Amino acid sequence: xxxxxxxxxxxxxIEALDQTALPHQVRTxxxxxxxxxxxxxxxxxxxxxxxxxxxxxxxxxxxxxxxSGEGWDDTRLAAEIARIAAARxxxxxxxxxxxAVAARIGDGTAAVEGAALAVLESTGATSLRISARGxxxxxxxxxxxxxxxxxxxxxGALACLGWGTALGVIxxxxxxxxxxxxxxxxxxxxxxxxxxxxxELGQLGIEHQLACDGAAPFLISQGRxxxxxxGADRIAANGDVANKIGTYSLALAARQAGIPFVVAAPESTIxxxxxxxxxxxxEQRADEEVxxxxxxxxxxxxxxxxxxxxxxxxxxxxxxxRLIPGGRPA
Amino acid sequence: xxxxxxxxxxxxxIEALDQTALPHQVRTxxxxxxxxxxxxxxxxxxxxxxxxxxxxxxxxxxxxxxxSGEGWDDTRLAAEIARIAAARxxxxxxxxxxxAVAARIGDGTAAVEGAALAVLESTGATSLRISARGxxxxxxxxxxxxxxxxxxxxxGALACLGWGTALGVIxxxxxxxxxxxxxxxxxxxxxxxxxxxxxELGQLGIEHQLACDGAAPFLISQGRxxxxxxGADRIAANGDVANKIGTYSLALAARQAGIPFVVAAPESTIxxxxxxxxxxxxEQRADEEVxxxxxxxxxxxxxxxxxxxxxxxxxxxxxxxRLIPGGRPA
Numbered sequence: 001x002x003x004x005x006x007x008x009x010x011x012x013x014i015e016a017l018d019q020t021a022l023p024h025q026v027r028t029x030x031x032x033x034x035x036x037x038x039x040x041x042x043x044x045x046x047x048x049x050x051x052x053x054x055x056x057x058x059x060x061x062x063x064x065x066x067x068s069g070e071g072w073d074d075t076r077l078a079a080e081i082a083r084i085a086a087a088r089x090x091x092x093x094x095x096x097x098x099x100a101v102a103a104r105i106g107d108g109t110a111a112v113e114g115a116a117l118a119v120l121e122s123t124g125a126t127s128l129r130i131s132a133r134g135x136x137x138x139x140x141x142x143x144x145x146x147x148x149x150x151x152x153x154x155x156g157a158l159a160c161l162g163w164g165t166a167l168g169v170i171x172x173x174x175x176x177x178x179x180x181x182x183x184x185x186x187x188x189x190x191x192x193x194x195x196x197x198x199x200e201l202g203q204l205g206i207e208h209q210l211a212c213d214g215a216a217p218f219l220i221s222q223g224r225x226x227x228x229x230x231g232a233d234r235i236a237a238n239g240d241v242a243n244k245i246g247t248y249s250l251a252l253a254a255r256q257a258g259i260p261f262v263v264a265a266p267e268s269t270i271x272x273x274x275x276x277x278x279x280x281x282x283e284q285r286a287d288e289e290v291x292x293x294x295x296x297x298x299x300x301x302x303x304x305x306x307x308x309x310x311x312x313x314x315x316x317x318x319x320x321x322r323l324i325p326g327g328r329p330a
Numbered sequence: 331x332x333x334x335x336x337x338x339x340x341x342x343x344i345e346a347l348d349q350t351a352l353p354h355q356v357r358t359x360x361x362x363x364x365x366x367x368x369x370x371x372x373x374x375x376x377x378x379x380x381x382x383x384x385x386x387x388x389x390x391x392x393x394x395x396x397x398s399g400e401g402w403d404d405t406r407l408a409a410e411i412a413r414i415a416a417a418r419x420x421x422x423x424x425x426x427x428x429x430a431v432a433a434r435i436g437d438g439t440a441a442v443e444g445a446a447l448a449v450l451e452s453t454g455a456t457s458l459r460i461s462a463r464g465x466x467x468x469x470x471x472x473x474x475x476x477x478x479x480x481x482x483x484x485x486g487a488l489a490c491l492g493w494g495t496a497l498g499v500i501x502x503x504x505x506x507x508x509x510x511x512x513x514x515x516x517x518x519x520x521x522x523x524x525x526x527x528x529x530e531l532g533q534l535g536i537e538h539q540l541a542c543d544g545a546a547p548f549l550i551s552q553g554r555x556x557x558x559x560x561g562a563d564r565i566a567a568n569g570d571v572a573n574k575i576g577t578y579s580l581a582l583a584a585r586q587a588g589i590p591f592v593v594a595a596p597e598s599t600i601x602x603x604x605x606x607x608x609x610x611x612x613e614q615r616a617d618e619e620v621x622x623x624x625x626x627x628x629x630x631x632x633x634x635x636x637x638x639x640x641x642x643x644x645x646x647x648x649x650x651x652r653l654i655p656g657g658r659p660a
Contacts, residue, residue, distance in 0.1 A: 215576065
């Protein structure tokens with residue numbers, strides 16, 4: 001895609017496309033401290049489960065460099081690394097990749113940076129394998145197309161590097177000449193669908209239409225899509241899926257309409273240590289993301305950033321390694 | 331409520347609270363021509379199925395006055411009245427009340443104005459009866475409370491005069507000490523929930539929280555509400571319900587969660603001439619309501635203003651006259 005790197009490691013700094021500024025501004029953040037990284041993650045300048053994993057990996061390298069310059073002891077270094085891992089709670093990729101790279105600290109700075117860069121590179125490569133397998137599965141499940149695909153939030157290069165997860169599957173269908181068009185949920189409150197997915201699809205020349213989140217289940221009920229494809233922030237051992245708020249409603253509508261509900265995500269999203277969706281921590285964000293500017297001053301909100309789709313509503317999970325049948329008959 | 335009349339007839343003009351300016355500005359429109367009225371209706375300055383019915387009734391009186399001043403012949407008068415009736419297609423109340431008052435034109439101006447004012451008055455009175463019956467039904471269906479009620483869009487005095495329909499039911503529960511709190515969907519794209527319902531509930535001192543439309547089905551699945559109560563724009567002969575886009579997703583979630591999904595609406599919303607939801611015209615509005623300002627320039631949208639909830643997902647319809655069991659067992 002014709003834009004700066006979504007995420008890179010240059011001269012001991014993390015460079016990241018500022019996703020809060022898109023689509024109207026294309027701006028790169030240069031991040032040199034743990035504070036700056038945590039702020040970029042909590043503000044969603046850096047976002048998307050796989051990109052969060054890679055940013056966490058690079059964050060460990062950043063913390064080691066900063067700690068070495070500022071003379072941190074091991075306790076301080078561990079505390080700073082823990083802050084990165086905890087910057088957002090729902091996507092397991094962040095804490096997992098932080099832990100994996102932090103385990104190399106005893107081997108020295110070069111080993112840590114090497115491990116972090118390996119995560120960065122494999123994240124993009126993984127997305128290409130998910131994309132290909134997901135497209136193949138959809139064509140099996142839905143026929144030869146051209147397919148109409150409904151998706152949610154942003155799961156493209158911006159979230160995952162490479163081609164993305166759900167959006168990578170869509171791109172692979174497009175490249176294969178098997179895509180009709182995409183229906184994109186705007187994804188309130190932060191509008192990642194309207195801002196980011198529409199921008200990526202526009203850059204790729206893929207036909208798309210934007211819909212309000214509340215409209216999506218009705219559009220699905222009216223036969224407007226052949227399949228729903230989404231990403232995931234964490235998949236529990238029983239197959240329950242945590243993903244951007246709004247996902248559950250699509251899964252319910254897809255089952256009712258009899259179309260596949262497919263989750264495209266890297267293996268690193270699967271968390272065998274979490275038995276079910278009920279054990280996945282759901283991030284609650286500030287009321288103002290929902291209330292401003294339309295609601296009267298002082299209005300309170302229920303602002304869950306993610307929801308849980310029970311395995312029984314999932315047709316299949318596609319990873320870079322395998323196709324995992326969901327709890328719902330295909 | 332401590333605000334100017336939602337809708338009134340003064341000195342041969344329609345006065346209407348400008349609902350596009352709320353909640354930040356409380357402003358009254360003074361409407362003296364059919365053009366102005368049609369603009370107020372299409373822009374949603376005047377909105378809500380029962381208020382549209384009353385505005386249509388007053389609109390006929392307005393057209394008769396304007397026509398008499400400007401020397402319209404019968405053909406012109408009929409054409410202008412038809413424009414009012416067709417200003418928005420989905421709520422049957424508008425065309426129905428226009429037709430009812432227009433039938434009195436042969437009886438003279440005073441008869442027309444009298445008939446229009448009767449519609450205005452009965453609209454408010456009707457809402458009080460719906461409110462009381464709906465509250466009684468919910469307490470039967472859900473137990474003595476205090477109840478947590480999920481609602482959508484705006485169905486209060488602003489939409490219905492009096493107490494409203496769904497919001498009237500909520501107000502009646504509150505007055506009876508049987509309401510815990512309300513969860514209000516923001517109701518994209520025009521945010522009638524965030525702007526209007528939160529404002530009305532604030533004025534009434536009723537505790538409430540705002541949620542994104544895409545979050546609503548998940549919140550319902552998590553046991554956060556005892557019932558879903560919504561209004562309607564048209565109810566077909568088979569019990570299918572047209573209401574603000576987003577309603578279908580709530581009905582699906584309510585059935586899955588095993589809580590009542592109740593429609594509160596005046597008898598005038600029931601359209602025996604429309605056999606099923608498939609025959610209800612669904613208004614499509616401008617792309618920009620969805621795309622601006624977040625999406626990239628040129629993004630297309632699917633902007634249906636209403637959706638259809640099949641009767642099989644409805645637990646009950648409450649009107650001013652009766653309780654009609656829906657297609658879903660209570």
